[in-house]
Amino acid sequence: MLLGYVDEKGVRRGAVRPAKDDALGLESGQGSSYRGATWALVDVVIVNSAGQQPWTPREAIFRGKRGATLPARVVTVGNGEIAPGASLRVLAVADTLPASVGEVFALEVRGSGGRSLVIPGVRFTEGDQ
């Protein structure tokens, strides 16, 4: 509260739908989104398909349907590399929020080898599904 991360509105949670990019061999499961007073966060599991190169997510960006973009940090456990056939829990954290956050975002998680996964339909304000 003192640092301003949470205010009286608390933290709101939304659902994140699964996404898949067959061509790039990346897939995410159902996840959750959270929004506090000044930040937004998405929590998903990403799988790097067997047969692909190892993949390390490096940065993320939220793109709003109405044009707003939010750069985001990627937070993972360990060195963050996903071996082929393995999965990793990935958090994408945006430290700033634009005025209107009640919109739908596509979250692009960019990583090594020029491969990235786009997770559409990210909302920060509504209940699960």
Next chain:
Amino acid sequence: MTLNLIRLPSGTVIDGWHVVKELGNGGFAVVYLVEKNGKPHALKLARHRDASGDEKKTHARVVQELAILLTLSHPNIVSPRGFGYAETGNVFLVLDYVDGWTLGEWKERKHPTAHEILSVFVKLASALAYMHSKGILHRDLKLENVLIRKSDGEPVIIDYSCATHGHADELTDEGLPPGTDRFRAPEQFRFLRAHLDEHRARYAFQVADEIFALGAMLYELLTDARPTQHRDRFTLNHPIAAPLAARVVNPRVPAALSDLVESMLSRDPTRRPVDTEVLRRELAELLEDPGADYTAPVHPPSEQRQPEPAEGGAPAALAPKGKPRSLRLGQLAAGAAVVVLAAVVALWNVPQEAPTPPAEPHVAARAVPPNVPSAPLKTVSPDMSAPAPMFPGDAGTAPAAVQEDVSVKTQRPEAPKQARAGRAQTAPTLPDVCKGLPLVAALAMGCPGVQVRPEPFTCPAGAQEAMRDELHWRVDGERFQLVIDDRKGREEDPWFPAGADVVGVVPKGVTDPRHLQVAPPGTRFLGGKVYLIPEKTRDGDPGRVVVKYDRVKVPGKDELPVCFVVDLPAEAVKDTAAKSRNWGTGKPVSEWP
């Protein structure tokens, strides 16, 4: 890395065999029409080389099929003509090319009499008796795997890719051998339910299974004017309820023939004809019957006019219909078989041409059209309200509750507490026979208004306690990855029929330390039940698939009650089934939604 075979264009030459065109394309192999010295043959090429990436053992299957066919020589069994390796290293098998119709197509085109059908089945029984005497089982007998040769009308059994002999390596690691659900004997499903938790349990396929499958084929020819049409049908292998006698569905079926089919389809394998030689004699005896009812077409030709082309989007769409077809793969239906609903959840639709619709309670289950709110749906069994029983005798809907000796008179289990006032418990019009049955059985019994949608529920205290104190899970606070139905691959996008029983498993490759600690790979989610919400989501999906598991087996721990829910967007919805990914994340919950 696996080598996925690229489709070969016509004109390609494989080891001297000139490819004319592709005939069929299945999970294990691709079949081509080929020519050598001007003579047509069918060439079956394994999908993979004999390499570590050949997870489906496609190489071994083709080799085993070849080995089996080389030991057989019978006029009604397809003959091998050679084998070798393509340049890519994939093994191939060359077979006699049978220019003919599948049994179903033959039925629709030739309007056969009972006598003619019997004549075919005497030959099939003779071929099976010959095979069985050598210890070989086909294991995928169905209408598509028997061709009637156009030139002489002889039936030929094809596709031995599922076949096995006494000394063969079992190529399926667990559960049931590959095959087609509609033609599986009911005891196979009983076995699956009884061994849900035993990963390595393997069903011992027997001659009685083969007789059941042949009975199912005969039943279809006798009762269905258009057996090639793709639509929901009565399930033939329900664990309790036998299908209506062929003669009840179609009065043109001679009584003695109807009785014989009934005995072939008996729930109790010991009551079927003891072997295929006995069966052959019984069929042959009927063939001698001079009765007039044996010499009339079993369906009037007017009922068998070629149907309109199937509407697009049917999940079970197979190869093009209505054309004479040559040898094709049983595995063509690999994906479709899932949709030809596993026996226990198959919807029973009274065949449209049934002249005497059966009396209640065998009324047709009405399939829910996609995207239509399921207002008429009523709750048969409040599955989502309580975990399924961990012990036989408890009220509930776990697979274990579907027992052979379940009386259809059983009273409905007491309704467990509901979290919220919902649509639940409002089924006043259901026949009593339906009320007492678990969902799965009710579906298969054709009870009307069967539950497709999940009901809101509160997780029982015992399960919440187990999740919190024994498993150290954060209820409502974390997610675990799983393969939703462990019978299917992680990468598959299977059709999930509402009411189906599934077991989920945490796959390899999990790296999250907490996940590894509290739900490591190999953790099995048991008692999974599939539900469907056939309403368009705000993201444009045609619906959602919800799976609720009620027990978990973490390696090294006892089986514990849980409430674990997976909620996935559906890619497609068709009647009471939805297509969705087989991998996702689910969460332990205290209540749902």
